[in-house]
Amino acid sequence: MITLTPSPFSPSEALADFEKEARGAGAIVSFTGLVRDRAGDADVDGLHLQAYSPMTENGIEKAAADARQRWPLTALRIIHRTGDMGPFEPIVFVATASAHRRAAFEAADFLMDYLKTEAVFWKREFTKTGNRWIEPRAEDYSDSARWTQTNMETDRNARHK
Amino acid sequence: MITLTPSPFSPSEALADFEKEARGAGAIVSFTGLVRDRAGDADVDGLHLQAYSPMTENGIEKAAADARQRWPLTALRIIHRTGDMGPFEPIVFVATASAHRRAAFEAADFLMDYLKTEAVFWKREFTKTGNRWIEPRAEDYSDSARWTQTNMETDRNARHK
Amino acid sequence: MADILYFGRLGDVAGTGAEKLDIPATITDTAALRRWLDVEKSAGGAFLEASVRLAVNSEIVVDPHPISPSDEIAFMPPVGGG
Amino acid sequence: MADILYFGRLGDVAGTGAEKLDIPATITDTAALRRWLDVEKSAGGAFLEASVRLAVNSEIVVDPHPISPSDEIAFMPPVGGG
Numbered sequence: 487m488i489t490l491t492p493s494p495f496s497p498s499e500a501l502a503d504f505e506k507e508a509r510g511a512g513a514i515v516s517f518t519g520l521v522r523d524r525a526g527d528a529d530v531d532g533l534h535l536q537a538y539s540p541m542t543e544n545g546i547e548k549a550a551a552d553a554r555q556r557w558p559l560t561a562l563r564i565i566h567r568t569g570d571m572g573p574f575e576p577i578v579f580v581a582t583a584s585a586h587r588r589a590a591f592e593a594a595d596f597l598m599d600y601l602k603t604e605a606v607f608w609k610r611e612f613t614k615t616g617n618r619w620i621e622p623r624a625e626d627y628s629d630s631a632r633w634t635q636t637n638m639e640t641d642r643n644a645r646h647k
Numbered sequence: 648m649i650t651l652t653p654s655p656f657s658p659s660e661a662l663a664d665f666e667k668e669a670r671g672a673g674a675i676v677s678f679t680g681l682v683r684d685r686a687g688d689a690d691v692d693g694l695h696l697q698a699y700s701p702m703t704e705n706g707i708e709k710a711a712a713d714a715r716q717r718w719p720l721t722a723l724r725i726i727h728r729t730g731d732m733g734p735f736e737p738i739v740f741v742a743t744a745s746a747h748r749r750a751a752f753e754a755a756d757f758l759m760d761y762l763k764t765e766a767v768f769w770k771r772e773f774t775k776t777g778n779r780w781i782e783p784r785a786e787d788y789s790d791s792a793r794w795t796q797t798n799m800e801t802d803r804n805a806r807h808k
Numbered sequence: 809m810a811d812i813l814y815f816g817r818l819g820d821v822a823g824t825g826a827e828k829l830d831i832p833a834t835i836t837d838t839a840a841l842r843r844w845l846d847v848e849k850s851a852g853g854a855f856l857e858a859s860v861r862l863a864v865n866s867e868i869v870v871d872p873h874p875i876s877p878s879d880e881i882a883f884m885p886p887v888g889g890g
Numbered sequence: 891m892a893d894i895l896y897f898g899r900l901g902d903v904a905g906t907g908a909e910k911l912d913i914p915a916t917i918t919d920t921a922a923l924r925r926w927l928d929v930e931k932s933a934g935g936a937f938l939e940a941s942v943r944l945a946v947n948s949e950i951v952v953d954p955h956p957i958s959p960s961d962e963i964a965f966m967p968p969v970g971g972g
């Protein structure tokens with residue numbers, strides 16, 4: 487299930503709900519992203535997240551379907567904030583459940599890479615010294631490139647040798 | 648913080664506590680392992696986990712210290728059940744917090760591999776057709792071997808090329 | 809009238825996040841629209857950047873893509889959430 | 891008297907998880923202890939397996955490791971939690 491919400495949400499409540507849904511799964515991985523209070527050497531006063539509905543939702547649905555095709559998941563949950571939020575507030579929550587812990591880890595990791603670099607959001611950071619739009623870093627793009635089919639096989643081989 | 652407990656615990660409450668502790672972290676990853684209700688084609692009635700104190704605790708402490716040295720973690724939490732437990736009950740909870748999401752993912756993954764193959768536990772499964780002691784699978788050992796220093800570098804190179 | 813949406817930093821450049829515009833009849837594709845708007849908004853090339861993608865009626869397109877006077881057209885700088 | 895601990899499946903083999911034993915004076919190291927106990931318990935080689943490690947006073951040791959009559963000695967088949 488996928489939710490975009492302009493209101494604060496609780497990752498631990500989301501995990502509690504997910505546990506019920508994933509009952510019998512064996513392995514559950516969750517990722518929570520929180521608003522930083524520092525960016526470089528500036529204090530962060532808040533963040534604004536802009537979405538473009540329904541393109542944003544459709545893209546996330548597609549990534550979730552992709553994850554389900556790549557890994558044997560028994561449940562999947564994505565919550566993403568939009569609008570204005572303050573430091574320490576959760577921006578994003580991803581949970582995956584599977585019989586296999588590697589599948590749960592990799593699927594959560596994959597979905598976060600999608601959300602960081604491909605999900606249709608624009609992010610603005612408010613600091614004392616001004617406001618700036620934040621675009622993904624080179625590191626985010628290279629993390630995301632790990633999941634192209636060819637790289638994934640290279641990765642698997644390297645891991646398991 | 649590391650806890651071995653013979654009593655049931657709630658992963659979502661553990662995550663709620665961890666969020667407070669990890670305040671300002673940016674990225675939180677949690678892993679929850681649950682007792683399966685099926686093993687092969689048998690129904691599982693329950694599980695017994697035997698520990699050898701303080702060797703079990705000391706080993707986990709050492710793995711946690713190792714994780715903190717390898718990745719820039721701002722917080723770390725491990726809860727592991729001992730004794731008897733029923734299907735769907737949580738066995739293990741690992742949470743990691745970092746400014747960097749890759750660090751949080753990798754450290755949680757690393758700690759789970761340690762817990763599966765090196766932590767001093769013995770696990771017995773109760774099924775209708777009998778009880779059996781479960782030892783790690785070949786797959787668990789190969790997962791765990793990913794984290795030797797040389798393999799990790801190979802892995803990183805493969806991932807980021 | 810076309811609905812033009814300016815996302816992320818392009819909202820600052822355009823001075824608004826969305827507006828209705830009468831696109832001149834001579835502007836019939838996305839590449840021409842970029843050039844025309846960049847001048848209209850004194851954007852100094854911001855609308856021409858290759859990293860800025862255009863979506864026509866919620867579909868990301870490759871320049872030059874035909875546009876009609878009543879399309880919804882979004883200017884999308886690099887995306888990223890989480 | 892030595893404290894002998896049998897973990898995992900070795901508890902089933904030994905018929906108990908822990909016991910106090912008078913180890914014969916001729917048994918002075920872990921390798922000899924494995925052989926002696928395997929016969930005592932009719933374990934059919936279960937105590938001799940290379941995958942079964944021994945801990946003496948909570949330290950995992952490599953055979954043959956010296957033992958004293960009052961040591962705590964644990965027989966540890968392959969471990970694994972989670």
